[in-house]
Amino acid sequence: xxxxxxxxxxxxxxxxxxLGLVLAGFGFTGWRLExxxxxxxxxQALDERISVVAGVLPHGxxxxxxxxxxxxxxxxPPPRQDIQEDSPPQDGPPQDQPEMGERPAERKIVLSAHDxxxxxxxxxxxxxxxxxxxxxxxxxxxxxAPAAVPLPGREAGPRGSRVRGTVxxxxxxxxxxxxxxxxxxxxxxxxxMRRLGLLFAGAGGAVFLLGLAGGxxxxxxxxxxxxxxxxxxxxxxxxxxxxxxxxAGAGSELRELAGVLNETFTRLQAAFARQAxxxxxxxxxLRTPVSVVLTETQTVxxxxxxxxxxxxxxxxCQRSAQRMRRLTENLLALAxxxxxxxxxxxxxxxxxxxxxGVVDMLRPLAAERQLSFDLGLxxxxxxxxxxxxxxxxxxxVTNAIHYNRSGGSVRVTLEARxxxxxxxxxxxxxxxxxxxxxxxxxxxYRADRARSNPSGRTGLGLAITKAxxxxxxxxxxxxxxxxxxxxxxxxxxxxxxxQDTGAAAPTGS
Amino acid sequence: MKILIVEDEPDLLAxxxxxxxxxxxxxxxxxxxxxxxxxxxxxxxxxxxxxxLLPRLDGWMVLERLxxxxxxxxxxxxxxxxxxxxxxxxxxxADDYMAKPFDFGELLARLRALIRxxxxxxxxxxxxGAVAIDTASRQVTRGxxxxxxxxxxxxxxxxxxxxxxxxxxxxxxxxxxxDENDSTLSNLLDVHVSNIRKKLGxxxxxxRRGFGYCIx
Numbered sequence: 193x194x195x196x197x198x199x200x201x202x203x204x205x206x207x208x209x210x211l212g213l214v215l216a217g218f219g220f221t222g223w224r225l226e227x228x229x230x231x232x233x234x235x236q237a238l239d240e241r242i243s244v245v246a247g248v249l250p251h252g253x254x255x256x257x258x259x260x261x262x263x264x265x266x267x268x269p270p271p272r273q274d275i276q277e278d279s280p281p282q283d284g285p286p287q288d289q290p291e292m293g294e295r296p297a298e299r300k301i302v303l304s305a306h307d308x309x310x311x312x313x314x315x316x317x318x319x320x321x322x323x324x325x326x327x328x329x330x331x332x333x334x335x336x337a338p339a340a341v342p343l344p345g346r347e348a349g350p351r352g353s354r355v356r357g358t359v360x361x362x363x364x365x366x367x368x369x370x371x372x373x374x375x376x377x378x379x380x381x382x383x384x385m386r387r388l389g390l391l392f393a394g395a396g397g398a399v400f401l402l403g404l405a406g407g408x409x410x411x412x413x414x415x416x417x418x419x420x421x422x423x424x425x426x427x428x429x430x431x432x433x434x435x436x437x438x439x440a441g442a443g444s445e446l447r448e449l450a451g452v453l454n455e456t457f458t459r460l461q462a463a464f465a466r467q468a469x470x471x472x473x474x475x476x477x478l479r480t481p482v483s484v485v486l487t488e489t490q491t492v493x494x495x496x497x498x499x500x501x502x503x504x505x506x507x508x509c510q511r512s513a514q515r516m517r518r519l520t521e522n523l524l525a526l527a528x529x530x531x532x533x534x535x536x537x538x539x540x541x542x543x544x545x546x547x548x549g550v551v552d553m554l555r556p557l558a559a560e561r562q563l564s565f566d567l568g569l570x571x572x573x574x575x576x577x578x579x580x581x582x583x584x585x586x587x588x589v590t591n592a593i594h595y596n597r598s599g600g601s602v603r604v605t606l607e608a609r610x611x612x613x614x615x616x617x618x619x620x621x622x623x624x625x626x627x628x629x630x631x632x633x634x635x636x637y638r639a640d641r642a643r644s645n646p647s648g649r650t651g652l653g654l655a656i657t658k659a660x661x662x663x664x665x666x667x668x669x670x671x672x673x674x675x676x677x678x679x680x681x682x683x684x685x686x687x688x689x690x691q692d693t694g695a696a697a698p699t700g701s
Numbered sequence: 702m703k704i705l706i707v708e709d710e711p712d713l714l715a716x717x718x719x720x721x722x723x724x725x726x727x728x729x730x731x732x733x734x735x736x737x738x739x740x741x742x743x744x745x746x747x748x749x750x751x752x753x754l755l756p757r758l759d760g761w762m763v764l765e766r767l768x769x770x771x772x773x774x775x776x777x778x779x780x781x782x783x784x785x786x787x788x789x790x791x792x793x794x795a796d797d798y799m800a801k802p803f804d805f806g807e808l809l810a811r812l813r814a815l816i817r818x819x820x821x822x823x824x825x826x827x828x829x830g831a832v833a834i835d836t837a838s839r840q841v842t843r844g845x846x847x848x849x850x851x852x853x854x855x856x857x858x859x860x861x862x863x864x865x866x867x868x869x870x871x872x873x874x875x876x877x878x879x880d881e882n883d884s885t886l887s888n889l890l891d892v893h894v895s896n897i898r899k900k901l902g903x904x905x906x907x908x909r910r911g912f913g914y915c916i917x
Contacts, residue, residue, distance in 0.1 A: 472783070479780035479801035484712040490805040491720030508712040 199418075200411050207407040208400075215400055219392040226388055230381050231360065235353050237319070238362035241374040244307045245321045249370050311336065319376045326369030343371060358382060417446040421453060433461040473636040477519050477651065481512035488512075522652040525583070526635070529659035540687045541578040543613050544569040547606055550585045558593050558602065568605040572613040573687045576664040581684075584660040585615070587653040588680050592619035595678070612666075613686055618679040624672040632670060633658040657682075702747040702816055702856060703727040703877045707737030707763065708778065709755050717750065720805055725839065725852040726812075727880035734758025741767050745876050748815045750808075753779035753790070761793055768794040774815040778803070813837060820863035827862045829916060832901055834862050841901070848900050853878065857893050861906060861916040870913040 303311070311319045311334045320337035324330055328343050344352060344363045353362040361375035420437055427435045436457060437450040492505040551565055558565060574581075592602040600620035607614050624632060631637045636651040661668045665685050672678035704726045708714040711732070718728045729744070731737035734755040741749055741763070749767075753760035764775060777795040779786065790798045796818075797811050813836055817825065825837040831844045839855055841848045850858065856878050861869055874890055894906055894914060907915045 472781075476780040480710050480713065482802040484710060484716060486802050487713060487716035487720060487805050491716055491723065494720075494723065505716075508716065511712055 200408075200415050203411045204404070204407055207411075208404055211400055211403040211407070215396040215403075219396045223385070223389055223392055227385050230385070231353075234360050234376060234378055234381065235362055238353065238360065238374045238376060239364075241310050241319055241321065242362055242364045242372050244303065244310055245323060245372045245374060246364060246366050246370070248303060248307070249323065249366060249368065249372070319374060321372065321374045323373070324371040326371075331370065337375070341373060341375065344373065417450065421446075421450060425453070428457055428460075433457070433464055470635055473651075474519070474523055477636065478516060481515045481519075484512040485509050519652075522656060525656050526652060526659060529656065529663055532663070538575045539578065540573050540575055541581060542571065542573045543581065543615065543684070544571045544606055546578055546582050547585050547604060547615065550582055550589055551604060554586070554589050554593060557590070561593060561596065562599045563593055563596055564601045566601050566603040568603075568607070570607045572606055572608045574613050574664070574684045575687045576684070580660045581664070584657040584682070585617075587657040588615075588617040588682070591653060591680075592617050592621075592678075595619055595621040597621055600677075608686065609683075611686055612683045615682040615684070616679055618677060620677040623674040623676055624670065624678050625674060626672075629670060629672060633668070702860065703729065703744075703880060704812065705729045705731065705737065705740055705744075705746045705749045707731045707734065707741075707749065707755060707760070708752045709733060710752075717808075721809075721812075722880075724809060725856055727856075727878055727883065729881050732756075734760065734763045738763045738766055741773060742770055745771075745873070746773050747819070747877060748774045748776060748812050750776050750778055750812070751795075753777060753781065753786075761789070764790075764793050764795060772819075774819045776808075776811060776815060810837075816863070822863070827859075827865075829862060829865070829905075832905065834859060843901055850897070850900065851893075854893050854897050854900075857890075858897060858901070858916075861914060865916050868909050868912045868915045873913065 311321065318336045320334040321332075322330065322334070322337050322341045323332045324343050333341075338359070341361070342356075344354060344361070346365055350365040351363070353360065355361075355378070356375075358377055358379040359375045360378045360381075361373050363371055363373040365371050417437075424435050424437045436454050439447045439450045439454070488505045488508050492501065497505070547569055548567075551567060555565070589602065589604065592604075596602065596619045602620075603616075603618040605614075605616050628637075633654050635655040637655075658668050661682050661684065667683045668680065670678055670680045702725075704721055706714060706717050706721070706728060708717065708730075709732055714730055714732060718730050721728045729740055729746070731740050735757045737749075737751065737755070738758060751760050751763060755763070760777060760779065764777070767773065767775070774796040775794065776797045776799060777790040778799050778801065779790070780801045787798045787800075796815055799808060799811065813825065817823070817836065825835055827834040827836065832848075833842045834840075835842075836859060839859075841850055841855065841858060857874065860874065860877050871890055894908075897906060905916065907917055909915055
């Protein structure tokens with residue numbers, strides 16, 4: 193029953209069930225009402241006739257007036273012999289008083305011409321009556337009366353009605369003890385009700401089918417956006433990241449969902465694009481050194497060379513290999529930072545010591561370019577990995593050396609501010625063009641391509657520095673004045689323990 | 702044949718220049734876009750090897766500005782090899798496109814093809830009566846017999862053969878046969894022509910006094 197898992201099928205099922213129940217309820221109630229109405233009309237006619245018949249009966253077993261408008265059959269006076277009470281007969285002594293227990297002969301109740309018209313089949317339907325004497329003796333039956341009409345029970349009260357087969361009968365026990373029953377064949381009404389029932393069933397069925405179709409259409413319309421969402425999502429899953437769910441025309445809830453999904457897709461696409469760009473950039477960066485090695489080896493091996501030529505060629509190959517090594521190291525470092533491995537080590541480390549160590553290590557490089565260091569280091573410690581922080585500082589100071597003018601200076605300061613350690617590295621170089629500033633921390637972005645490759649920069653240094661700083665909960669920024677130099681500022685959260693502020697250790701160079 | 706290499710990676714530039722010179726090309730080099738454009742605009746090269754990512758002026762810009770003036774065949778050399786980069790390069794007027802890292806032999810073959818096509822030839826073999834020149838193996842034969850030529854002599858014969866029927870001026874010849882590192886003596890050309898005539902026949906190269914040389 194897989195389709196039961198489908199929302200549309202389940203909606204349809206419930207919809208159909210409810211619609212069916214409602215239609216059946218309405219139809220049945222309507223049919224019952226109509227049946228009750230018709231019965232009431234029949235009963236009314238029957239009751240009228242009961243009063244007509246009862247009117248001609250003696251007013252009581254104990255004697256009464258002459259039947260109204262009635263003429264007693266001279267041959268058949270009203271039976272008095274089976275009336276148990278010793279009431280005096282009204283029309284003289286009965287002439288044909290039978291023995292006790294003897295079945296009394298049926299008699300006709302004589303109705304007036306007008307009243308008899310009620311029972312002659314001319315007033316709509318074949319009415320009949322049957323009258324019983326008290327004691328269940330049959331007194332009289334009309335012409336059309338069925339042969340054996342059972343005497344109704346009195347349990348339900350003196351008045352009542354019943355349906356017997358295709359006849360409707362109303363009866364009345366008169367106070368005198370007579371039981372007057374008037375009946376009528378209602379097969380026409382029954383047939384009418386059957387027709388009505390069929391009509392109701394047919395109409396109900398039609399409405400049901402219409403309702404189902406409408407429900408199907410509505411659920412289809414309501415669920416179509418879901419279909420679109422899933423189609424789009426599956427296209428995206430198959431690699432077409434540019435796909436978006438159309439939001440026009442969907443209901444507001446689904447539009448919201450589609451909006452959220454689209455936003456997610458956009459972020460995913462951007463992440464994939466960044467990843468793809470990164471991979472392409474990494475491959476790109478590797479292409480040039482590989483080209484150098486290939487060209488060198490292919491051209492140099494084409495003929496015999498002098499030792500000096502071989503040496504020069506090997507040196508070129510070595511430079512390229514070194515560049516590839518740096519690149520792979522940096523790529524690995526970035527991959528580790530991206531995966532969050534950096535957050536693992538959280539020792540307290542002395543930033544001043546780290547920065548001092550980096551500066552000492554880079555002094556020879558600075559000296560090569562006739563650069564001087566200008567240090568202002570306060571003792572500050574923060575939590576993190578000394579190795580990674582050292583790498584970040586190395587990148588910043590190396591940049592400051594590389595992008596400096598000959599004879600310039602590199603100013604490195606470290607100070608404790610409330611809550612954070614602030615490291616700033618300022619150079620006196622060309623500065624960074626304003627349009628490049630937003631991109632300097634991007635991977636493989638190099639503001640000045642003219643000086644990039646020969647110095648062996650990979651274009652990843654600042655990206656790695658930023659990743660390290662951010663992994664330590666810090667921030668990095670740069671201000672630059674073209675022609676005057678750039679200042680990179682790193683803020684790292686202070687180590688809450690072991691702050692010995694004020695112990696400034698300024699050194700100069 | 703003179704070729705300009707515009708490449709900002711010094712090791713690659715040096716390796717390419719050495720390799721091409723050893724293939725008897727005259728090679729000029731430029732380390733950035735501006736220098737490359739200047740040299741390409743002011744000299745007639747037989748082909749230019751142009752890197753895309755260059756300092757100061759990138760390869761696209763160099764190509765765009767060069768195409769305003771010259772039809773020199775350009776082989777783009779780039780680290781990007783996505784199809785859209787190749788399409789962009791070819792649409793921008795590049796004649797060929799190679800992605801780094803490349804095979805040096807393939808680079809040579811593509812350069813030969815570029816030069817050949819710009820001369821209107823479809824094959825590497827040029828027939829001049831009894832003399833046949835194979836530009837791939839750099840061999841000249843006369844009546845089926847190989848004729849030993851020096852590299853300069855071969856270059857002179859090949860250049861004149863590629864411009865068959867045209868009068869090539871002396872300055873054109875200097876331009877295409879000697880690179881910026883050669884010290885060119887004014888009579889060097891006459892020495893080469895005289896040597897070629899000894900090897901391939903006196904009327905192989907015709908001198909047009911006051912104009913230049915021609916292979917008819």
